[in-house]
Amino acid sequence: MGRKSLFVLLAAAMLAVIPQIIHAGWMRTYGGDEADRGYYVQELNDGSFVVLGETKSLGAGETDLWLLKLYIDGDTAWTRIYGGESWDHGSRLEVTDDEGYLIFGGTRSFGDGSWVLKTDSMGDTLWTQVLSEAGYTEQTPDGGYLVIGRNGFYRLDSAGEVIYSKDYDEYFGTSVIACSGPTSDGCYIIAASGGYSGKCLAKIDDTGEVVWQSSQFHPRLNFINYLHEGHQGYVFVGPTWGPELPDSVQHFDLRAAEVDTVYGYDIWSIEYGSSPAWEDGYCIKPTADGGYIIAGDHWTLLKLDGQGYDIWAHEYGGVPRYVEQTSDGGYIVVGEKGGDLFIVKTDSLGNLGIKEETVINPPLSFEVVASIGPQIVLSYENYPQGFHASIFDATGRKVDEIKSPAQNGVLRWGENHSLGVYFIVLTDKEVSVQKVILIK
Structure with missing residues (x-):
């Protein structure tokens, strides 16, 4: 590590936010003078959070992959920055059996493709691997790793070396744009894009073999941003063309749907939009009450029941990228706001209820x-x-x-x-x- 890298480490660690005691929820922004964004957040067993994104304010390149560990109230425990001279970012991670992190992102500094990193519990790098564009990573029971890419399936050993791969061109003739798993039967769901003519849904097993493939569905759905196992089938969210406005102005609405697990047929499907605003949905997750939570434009959080009917919506500003229900029944949302990485923690109804008080902690x-x-x-x-x-x-x-x-x-x-x-x-x-x- 050179002098510049040491400076970056110190600068990242000095990012601070004003401490608060939070009763129902909290909001925080993290970053510097340039554009910084968050793409993924996960609650850990002790109630703290690990966050993944990208930073242009810190690091050595155009953008760098940014990993943050936060205390339960959103204060920074530590940060790590990974990258080279070009564009690098992080979009998903998994906590591994050794309490480290398996990080998925993208890189142009070390090739041009997906970047898979394995770190220890403090975020220090153990190994890295660059593959073709990917969208999903997880640890397997044998201590190795599984990666689903835009054009194929990979199995890695515990050191990150590729031991098996499978090309999907023969099945889809296009690229995988979203994936999720493992499902309750140990399989994975992927969505492949055929352009603006529609999307193909498929199910694969843990060796990458295609179990079934649906026909084209939702021709008006322009992109699938997120896919997940739902309460009855598989749910997804993305943008769709809204009704044409006067003067031939076209706009997007948010579209979400749940499809069955056998053929990919609709169980329910809904659209939300407020002309002439452009709406999009970036993440959908099942909730403990049998419904769903969506992070998307305009409505930062949109709560649905099990049939897709809206229950409540809250807007906090910014652009959300990912949402997860927390162990207390509330929600944690990550995205960007005003050029900074932005995180919102709410109660089970999407409320913040922020009350500022003096924090008295034992001095370190x-x-x-x-x-x-x-x-x-x-x-x-x-x-x-x-x-x-x-x-x-x-x-x-x-x-x-x-x-x-x-x-x-x-x-x-x-x-x-x-x-x-x-x-x-x-x-x-x-x-x-x-x-x-x-x-x-």
């Missing part, structure tokens, strides 16, 4: 007890997520890490490293840099 304590010697000794207190620091040498190259899962402790470092000057960099809400020297 980090001290280098012995900064010069054959070993460096440091102590820390009040780190409920555990302690993590990076070690850089005098050239700005990252050479090691110090990790401990305990909330409080005393740590020693340097026994197996060369003599010289080093810097301990701690990036937890605030940046702390300590200079240390290893001598005999």
Whole structure:
């Protein structure tokens, strides 16, 4: 890691938001002076969140893949940036068995295609793989990984090497634009685009074999942005041509539908729009009450019952890209607003109920007890997520890490490293840099 990369790491860690105690929900923006966007968010077992997107404000290229770990109230725990000199972004991730992350995105810095990254629990890279354009990744029971691409199916081993692939041109003659799984029967649903003439729906098993393929459906649906297993079948959402307005002005409406699991026939189908506004739906998810939640233009959140009838809608501003129901029955939404990555946390009815109060937390304590010697000794207190620091040498190259899962402790470092000057960099809400020297 060079000097510029070290600066980027520190700059990313210093992104801050005003802390609040939140009773029903919260809103946060994250970013710098350039365009930053969020594409995916997932709640973790401890109630915190991991967020994936892209940043132009930070990093080395046109855009870089951006990973953020947030506390339950939206405050930043840590951030990581990945990329090169060109365009890179992240769109989906999965928490793996080792509590690390399997990240899917796109890259033009390291080729031109899909970018699959495996990291540890702190976001540090273990391996990367560039494939043809892809849309879905997950860990498999054997410790390997499955990737569904725009033109094929891949199985990777635990180190990210391709061990099996299957080309879909012979089946669809076009590209996969959306996919979801695994379904309750262990299969995957994909939607392939044939252009503006309609979309093809297909089901594949865990070896990539096509189980069934529907005929063309929804000819007025221009694109499928998201596909998921529903309560009765498979649900999807995207834009469709709205009615033609005076002066031949054409616009998009939001369209959502649920189709059966055998032939892909409609169970229900609805359109929402307010002429002459352009509407689009980016994500649809089943909810615990038997209905659905949609993140889309105009209505940032649109709640439907099990037959597609709207129950409530809320607009918070910005452009939402992904929504997920949280363990408390509320919703977490990620997207972009005003050039920043934007996150909204709501209650089960889409309300925020934000009330600002003074936050009183035990102060974090980090001290280098012995900064010069054959070993460096440091102590820390009040780190409920555990302690993590990076070690850089005098050239700005990252050479090691110090990790401990305990909330409080005393740590020693340097026994197996060369003599010289080093810097301990701690990036937890605030940046702390300590200079240390290893001598005999």
